[in-house]
Amino acid sequence: xxxxxxxxxxxxxxxxxxxxxxxxxxxxxxxxxxxxxxxxxxxxxxxxxxxxxxxxxxxxxxxxxxxxxxxxxxxxxxxxxxxxxxxxxxxxxxxxxxxxxxxxxxxxxxxxxxxxxxxxxxxxxxxxxxxxxxxxxxxxxxxxxxxxxxxxxxxx
Amino acid sequence: xxxxxxxxxxxxxxxxxxxxxxxxxxxxxxxxxxxxxxxxxxxxxxxxxxxxxxxxxxxxxxxxxxxxxxxxxxxxxxxxxxxxxxxxxxxxxxxxxxxxxxxxxxxxxxxxxxxxxxxxxxxxxxxxxxxxxxxxxxxxxxxxxxxxxxxxxxxx
Numbered sequence: 001x002x003x004x005x006x007x008x009x010x011x012x013x014x015x016x017x018x019x020x021x022x023x024x025x026x027x028x029x030x031x032x033x034x035x036x037x038x039x040x041x042x043x044x045x046x047x048x049x050x051x052x053x054x055x056x057x058x059x060x061x062x063x064x065x066x067x068x069x070x071x072x073x074x075x076x077x078x079x080x081x082x083x084x085x086x087x088x089x090x091x092x093x094x095x096x097x098x099x100x101x102x103x104x105x106x107x108x109x110x111x112x113x114x115x116x117x118x119x120x121x122x123x124x125x126x127x128x129x130x131x132x133x134x135x136x137x138x139x140x141x142x143x144x145x146x147x148x149x150x151x152x153x154x155x156x
Numbered sequence: 157x158x159x160x161x162x163x164x165x166x167x168x169x170x171x172x173x174x175x176x177x178x179x180x181x182x183x184x185x186x187x188x189x190x191x192x193x194x195x196x197x198x199x200x201x202x203x204x205x206x207x208x209x210x211x212x213x214x215x216x217x218x219x220x221x222x223x224x225x226x227x228x229x230x231x232x233x234x235x236x237x238x239x240x241x242x243x244x245x246x247x248x249x250x251x252x253x254x255x256x257x258x259x260x261x262x263x264x265x266x267x268x269x270x271x272x273x274x275x276x277x278x279x280x281x282x283x284x285x286x287x288x289x290x291x292x293x294x295x296x297x298x299x300x301x302x303x304x305x306x307x308x309x310x311x312x
Contacts, residue, residue, distance in 0.1 A: 003289070003291060004292060007292050008292065008295070011292065011295050011296060011299055014299045015299045015302070018299070018302075018303045018306070018309065019306070021306075021309065022310060024303070024310070024312065025299050025300055025303035044225050044312055045225060045310050045312050046310075048219050048220055048224060048225050049216050049219055049225060050215055050219055050225045050227070050245060050248045050249035050250075051212050051215060051216060051248065051249075053248075056207050059206055059207060060206075060207060063204050063205055063206055064204055064205070067204060068204060069200050069205060069206045070206075071206070079296055080296055080300065083244065084240060084244040084277055085244030085245050085247075085248060087277060087286075088239065088240040088241030088244060088270075088273050088277065089206060090286065091241075091272070091273045091276065091286065092200075092206045092207065092239075092241060092273070093206035093207075094206075095286075096287060097286070097287040097288075097289070098286060098287065098288045099288075099289045099290075099291065100288070100289075100290055100296070101290070101291065101292040101293060101295055101296025102296030102297050102299070102300055103290070103293065103296070103297070106293075106296065106300050106301075109300070109301075109304070110300040110303055110304040111304060112300075114244075116247070117244050117247045117248070118277065120243075120247065121240055121243060121244065121277055122277075122278055130243075130246065130247065130251075130253070130254060131252060131253040131254065132253075132254045132255075132256070133255045133256075134255075134257070134259070135159060135160060135163055135255065135257065136160060136164065136167065136257040137259065139167050139257055140167060140235055140236055140256070140257025140258030140259070141258050141262040143167055143170045143171045143174070143181050143235060143258070144181055144236065144258050144262050144263055144265070144266040144268075145262075145265075145266065146171070146174075146181070147174045147180070147181035147266055148265070148266040148267060150175070152177045153174065153177065154174075154179060154180070154201050154202075155267075156200055
Protein backbone atom coordinates (compact mmCIF):
# COMPACT_ATOMS: atom_id res chain seq x y z
CA UNK A 1 0.00 0.00 0.00
CA UNK A 2 1.42 3.35 -0.94
CA UNK A 3 0.36 6.96 -1.28
CA UNK A 4 -1.38 6.51 -4.61
CA UNK A 5 -3.43 3.58 -3.33
CA UNK A 6 -4.76 5.58 -0.40
CA UNK A 7 -5.32 8.64 -2.54
CA UNK A 8 -7.32 6.58 -5.05
CA UNK A 9 -9.38 5.25 -2.17
CA UNK A 10 -10.22 8.83 -1.17
CA UNK A 11 -11.14 9.68 -4.77
CA UNK A 12 -13.26 6.54 -5.02
CA UNK A 13 -15.16 7.53 -1.87
CA UNK A 14 -15.80 10.93 -3.43
CA UNK A 15 -17.03 9.43 -6.69
CA UNK A 16 -19.22 6.65 -5.30
CA UNK A 17 -20.92 8.79 -2.74
CA UNK A 18 -21.58 11.82 -4.90
CA UNK A 19 -23.11 9.54 -7.56
CA UNK A 20 -25.77 8.51 -5.04
CA UNK A 21 -26.95 12.12 -5.11
CA UNK A 22 -26.60 12.35 -1.35
CA UNK A 23 -23.43 14.37 -1.00
CA UNK A 24 -20.70 16.44 -2.55
CA UNK A 25 -17.76 14.93 -4.45
CA UNK A 26 -15.22 14.79 -1.65
CA UNK A 27 -13.63 11.86 0.14
CA UNK A 28 -10.83 11.39 2.66
CA UNK A 29 -9.04 8.57 4.46
CA UNK A 30 -6.81 8.70 7.53
CA UNK A 31 -3.93 6.23 7.51
CA UNK A 32 -1.74 5.03 10.37
CA UNK A 33 1.20 2.70 9.86
CA UNK A 34 0.01 1.65 6.43
CA UNK A 35 -3.56 0.95 7.53
CA UNK A 36 -6.75 2.93 6.92
CA UNK A 37 -8.11 3.97 10.31
CA UNK A 38 -10.69 6.55 9.28
CA UNK A 39 -13.03 7.21 6.35
CA UNK A 40 -15.10 10.22 5.40
CA UNK A 41 -17.15 11.57 2.55
CA UNK A 42 -18.95 14.89 2.34
CA UNK A 43 -22.26 14.48 4.21
CA UNK A 44 -23.24 18.11 4.78
CA UNK A 45 -26.66 17.76 3.20
CA UNK A 46 -27.47 14.21 4.24
CA UNK A 47 -26.41 14.70 7.88
CA UNK A 48 -27.71 18.29 8.06
CA UNK A 49 -24.30 19.28 9.36
CA UNK A 50 -22.38 22.20 7.83
CA UNK A 51 -19.17 20.80 9.34
CA UNK A 52 -19.55 17.31 7.84
CA UNK A 53 -16.80 17.66 5.27
CA UNK A 54 -14.97 14.49 4.24
CA UNK A 55 -11.78 15.36 6.13
CA UNK A 56 -13.59 16.27 9.35
CA UNK A 57 -15.53 13.01 9.27
CA UNK A 58 -12.41 10.96 8.50
CA UNK A 59 -10.61 12.60 11.44
CA UNK A 60 -13.55 11.98 13.77
CA UNK A 61 -13.75 8.37 12.61
CA UNK A 62 -10.03 7.77 13.13
CA UNK A 63 -9.97 9.43 16.57
CA UNK A 64 -12.93 7.33 17.69
CA UNK A 65 -11.45 4.11 16.36
CA UNK A 66 -7.97 4.78 17.79
CA UNK A 67 -9.34 6.09 21.10
CA UNK A 68 -7.39 9.34 21.05
CA UNK A 69 -7.88 12.90 19.87
CA UNK A 70 -4.21 13.09 18.89
CA UNK A 71 -3.43 11.70 15.45
CA UNK A 72 0.21 12.74 15.25
CA UNK A 73 1.26 9.39 13.80
CA UNK A 74 -1.27 9.52 10.96
CA UNK A 75 -1.50 10.98 7.47
CA UNK A 76 -4.66 12.11 5.70
CA UNK A 77 -5.40 11.48 2.03
CA UNK A 78 -7.97 13.79 0.45
CA UNK A 79 -9.64 13.67 -2.95
CA UNK A 80 -9.25 17.45 -3.07
CA UNK A 81 -7.15 20.10 -1.36
CA UNK A 82 -8.67 20.74 2.09
CA UNK A 83 -10.66 23.91 2.75
CA UNK A 84 -9.59 26.20 5.64
CA UNK A 85 -11.96 24.45 8.09
CA UNK A 86 -10.56 21.00 7.28
CA UNK A 87 -7.00 22.26 7.19
CA UNK A 88 -7.46 23.75 10.66
CA UNK A 89 -9.00 20.47 11.86
CA UNK A 90 -5.91 18.66 10.56
CA UNK A 91 -3.70 20.97 12.62
CA UNK A 92 -5.82 20.50 15.74
CA UNK A 93 -5.63 16.72 15.26
CA UNK A 94 -1.82 17.09 14.97
CA UNK A 95 -1.76 15.18 11.68
CA UNK A 96 1.65 16.04 10.19
CA UNK A 97 1.04 15.13 6.55
CA UNK A 98 -1.66 15.71 3.93
CA UNK A 99 -1.77 14.15 0.48
CA UNK A 100 -4.37 15.52 -1.92
CA UNK A 101 -5.42 15.02 -5.55
CA UNK A 102 -7.68 17.77 -6.91
CA UNK A 103 -6.65 21.35 -6.32
CA UNK A 104 -8.65 24.13 -4.72
CA UNK A 105 -9.05 25.71 -8.15
CA UNK A 106 -10.69 22.50 -9.45
CA UNK A 107 -13.21 22.63 -6.60
CA UNK A 108 -13.85 26.28 -7.36
CA UNK A 109 -14.49 25.45 -11.02
CA UNK A 110 -17.06 22.87 -9.88
CA UNK A 111 -18.85 25.47 -7.76
CA UNK A 112 -17.19 25.05 -4.36
CA UNK A 113 -15.45 28.27 -3.58
CA UNK A 114 -13.63 28.51 -0.29
CA UNK A 115 -11.40 31.32 -1.51
CA UNK A 116 -13.69 33.77 0.27
CA UNK A 117 -13.17 31.98 3.57
CA UNK A 118 -9.40 31.97 3.18
CA UNK A 119 -9.46 35.69 2.38
CA UNK A 120 -11.73 36.49 5.30
CA UNK A 121 -9.55 34.56 7.76
CA UNK A 122 -6.59 36.68 6.74
CA UNK A 123 -8.53 39.87 7.55
CA UNK A 124 -9.11 41.40 10.96
CA UNK A 125 -12.67 41.72 12.25
CA UNK A 126 -13.26 45.22 10.91
CA UNK A 127 -12.56 44.11 7.34
CA UNK A 128 -14.57 40.88 7.32
CA UNK A 129 -17.94 40.37 5.64
CA UNK A 130 -18.83 38.40 8.79
CA UNK A 131 -19.99 40.76 11.53
CA UNK A 132 -17.93 40.28 14.69
CA UNK A 133 -18.86 42.01 17.94
CA UNK A 134 -16.92 41.74 21.15
CA UNK A 135 -18.32 42.30 24.64
CA UNK A 136 -17.90 41.13 28.26
CA UNK A 137 -14.16 40.88 27.69
CA UNK A 138 -13.31 40.61 31.39
CA UNK A 139 -15.84 37.82 32.02
CA UNK A 140 -14.59 35.95 29.00
CA UNK A 141 -10.99 36.31 30.09
CA UNK A 142 -11.78 35.28 33.66
CA UNK A 143 -13.17 31.86 32.71
CA UNK A 144 -9.95 31.13 30.82
CA UNK A 145 -7.80 32.28 33.73
CA UNK A 146 -9.80 30.16 36.18
CA UNK A 147 -9.22 27.16 33.99
CA UNK A 148 -5.48 27.80 33.68
CA UNK A 149 -5.22 27.91 37.50
CA UNK A 150 -7.29 24.77 38.09
CA UNK A 151 -5.02 21.84 39.04
CA UNK A 152 -7.76 19.39 37.98
CA UNK A 153 -8.14 20.80 34.50
CA UNK A 154 -8.10 18.47 31.54
CA UNK A 155 -5.16 19.36 29.32
CA UNK A 156 -5.12 18.75 25.62
CA UNK B 157 -33.13 38.50 25.77
CA UNK B 158 -30.27 40.47 24.34
CA UNK B 159 -26.68 40.00 23.26
CA UNK B 160 -25.24 40.06 26.76
CA UNK B 161 -27.69 37.44 28.00
CA UNK B 162 -26.72 34.99 25.26
CA UNK B 163 -23.05 35.78 25.67
CA UNK B 164 -23.26 35.11 29.42
CA UNK B 165 -24.95 31.81 28.62
CA UNK B 166 -21.97 30.85 26.43
CA UNK B 167 -19.54 31.87 29.20
CA UNK B 168 -21.55 29.91 31.75
CA UNK B 169 -21.38 26.80 29.55
CA UNK B 170 -17.61 27.24 29.38
CA UNK B 171 -17.28 27.66 33.14
CA UNK B 172 -19.59 24.86 34.25
CA UNK B 173 -18.23 22.30 31.88
CA UNK B 174 -14.54 22.99 32.37
CA UNK B 175 -15.04 22.79 36.14
CA UNK B 176 -16.14 19.17 35.72
CA UNK B 177 -12.62 18.45 34.49
CA UNK B 178 -14.03 16.94 31.30
CA UNK B 179 -13.30 19.66 28.81
CA UNK B 180 -11.73 22.95 27.92
CA UNK B 181 -13.17 26.32 28.99
CA UNK B 182 -15.12 27.19 25.89
CA UNK B 183 -18.86 27.48 25.28
CA UNK B 184 -21.08 28.66 22.44
CA UNK B 185 -24.77 29.12 21.70
CA UNK B 186 -26.52 29.58 18.37
CA UNK B 187 -29.51 31.93 18.45
CA UNK B 188 -32.32 32.33 15.94
CA UNK B 189 -35.02 34.98 16.31
CA UNK B 190 -34.21 35.52 19.97
CA UNK B 191 -34.22 31.84 20.85
CA UNK B 192 -31.32 29.51 21.64
CA UNK B 193 -31.36 26.75 19.01
CA UNK B 194 -27.92 25.20 19.58
CA UNK B 195 -25.52 24.63 22.46
CA UNK B 196 -21.91 23.52 22.56
CA UNK B 197 -19.02 23.22 24.95
CA UNK B 198 -15.52 21.99 24.20
CA UNK B 199 -15.64 18.17 24.23
CA UNK B 200 -12.41 17.32 22.41
CA UNK B 201 -11.09 15.07 25.16
CA UNK B 202 -14.36 13.60 26.39
CA UNK B 203 -15.68 12.80 22.91
CA UNK B 204 -12.24 11.84 21.53
CA UNK B 205 -12.92 14.24 18.70
CA UNK B 206 -10.32 16.87 17.71
CA UNK B 207 -13.09 18.84 15.95
CA UNK B 208 -15.41 18.99 18.97
CA UNK B 209 -14.89 22.66 19.72
CA UNK B 210 -17.79 24.52 21.34
CA UNK B 211 -18.71 26.44 18.20
CA UNK B 212 -18.64 23.37 15.95
CA UNK B 213 -20.89 21.46 18.35
CA UNK B 214 -23.29 24.41 18.73
CA UNK B 215 -23.54 24.67 14.93
CA UNK B 216 -24.12 20.93 14.58
CA UNK B 217 -26.76 21.05 17.30
CA UNK B 218 -28.57 24.00 15.72
CA UNK B 219 -28.50 22.50 12.22
CA UNK B 220 -29.89 19.23 13.51
CA UNK B 221 -32.62 20.91 15.53
CA UNK B 222 -33.64 23.28 12.73
CA UNK B 223 -33.37 20.60 10.05
CA UNK B 224 -31.10 22.56 7.75
CA UNK B 225 -27.40 22.97 7.13
CA UNK B 226 -27.94 26.66 6.35
CA UNK B 227 -28.03 28.89 9.41
CA UNK B 228 -28.11 32.24 7.62
CA UNK B 229 -30.78 33.61 9.96
CA UNK B 230 -28.78 32.81 13.11
CA UNK B 231 -26.07 34.42 15.22
CA UNK B 232 -23.47 32.60 17.29
CA UNK B 233 -22.35 33.70 20.77
CA UNK B 234 -18.96 32.40 21.87
CA UNK B 235 -17.23 32.58 25.25
CA UNK B 236 -14.01 33.26 23.34
CA UNK B 237 -12.99 34.47 19.90
CA UNK B 238 -13.35 31.51 17.50
CA UNK B 239 -10.27 29.69 16.22
CA UNK B 240 -9.72 29.38 12.44
CA UNK B 241 -11.53 26.00 12.32
CA UNK B 242 -14.61 27.37 14.07
CA UNK B 243 -14.53 30.60 12.13
CA UNK B 244 -14.45 28.61 8.87
CA UNK B 245 -17.34 26.45 10.13
CA UNK B 246 -19.31 29.64 10.82
CA UNK B 247 -18.75 30.73 7.22
CA UNK B 248 -19.77 27.33 5.85
CA UNK B 249 -22.94 27.46 7.99
CA UNK B 250 -23.61 30.93 6.54
CA UNK B 251 -24.00 32.44 10.00
CA UNK B 252 -23.66 36.19 9.40
CA UNK B 253 -22.85 37.37 12.92
CA UNK B 254 -20.50 36.35 15.73
CA UNK B 255 -20.48 37.80 19.24
CA UNK B 256 -17.58 36.80 21.47
CA UNK B 257 -16.27 37.63 24.95
CA UNK B 258 -12.67 36.51 25.56
CA UNK B 259 -10.10 37.41 22.96
CA UNK B 260 -7.72 35.09 21.14
CA UNK B 261 -4.86 36.50 23.20
CA UNK B 262 -6.66 35.47 26.42
CA UNK B 263 -6.95 31.90 25.13
CA UNK B 264 -3.28 31.99 24.18
CA UNK B 265 -2.36 33.14 27.70
CA UNK B 266 -4.31 30.16 29.08
CA UNK B 267 -2.36 27.75 26.89
CA UNK B 268 -4.55 27.52 23.77
CA UNK B 269 -2.56 28.89 20.91
CA UNK B 270 -4.19 28.91 17.51
CA UNK B 271 -1.91 31.65 16.24
CA UNK B 272 0.19 28.98 14.55
CA UNK B 273 -2.83 27.70 12.64
CA UNK B 274 -3.79 31.18 11.47
CA UNK B 275 -0.21 31.78 10.29
CA UNK B 276 0.00 28.44 8.53
CA UNK B 277 -3.30 29.00 6.71
CA UNK B 278 -1.89 32.22 5.30
CA UNK B 279 1.11 30.37 3.87
CA UNK B 280 1.28 28.33 0.68
CA UNK B 281 2.09 24.62 0.96
CA UNK B 282 5.84 25.00 0.52
CA UNK B 283 6.08 27.28 3.57
CA UNK B 284 3.87 25.31 5.95
CA UNK B 285 5.06 23.16 8.84
CA UNK B 286 2.38 20.70 7.70
CA UNK B 287 3.70 18.55 4.87
CA UNK B 288 1.43 18.75 1.83
CA UNK B 289 1.92 16.51 -1.19
CA UNK B 290 -0.16 16.60 -4.34
CA UNK B 291 -0.62 13.72 -6.78
CA UNK B 292 -3.20 12.25 -9.18
CA UNK B 293 -4.29 15.76 -10.10
CA UNK B 294 -6.23 14.68 -13.20
CA UNK B 295 -8.16 11.96 -11.34
CA UNK B 296 -8.98 14.39 -8.56
CA UNK B 297 -10.16 17.02 -11.02
CA UNK B 298 -12.23 14.52 -12.98
CA UNK B 299 -14.41 13.52 -10.04
CA UNK B 300 -15.25 17.18 -9.48
CA UNK B 301 -16.03 17.71 -13.17
CA UNK B 302 -18.25 14.64 -13.26
CA UNK B 303 -20.17 15.98 -10.30
CA UNK B 304 -20.59 19.42 -11.86
CA UNK B 305 -22.07 17.80 -14.99
CA UNK B 306 -24.43 15.47 -13.09
CA UNK B 307 -28.02 16.77 -13.30
CA UNK B 308 -28.93 14.71 -10.21
CA UNK B 309 -26.22 16.19 -8.03
CA UNK B 310 -27.08 17.50 -4.61
CA UNK B 311 -26.30 21.20 -4.48
CA UNK B 312 -25.39 23.01 -1.33
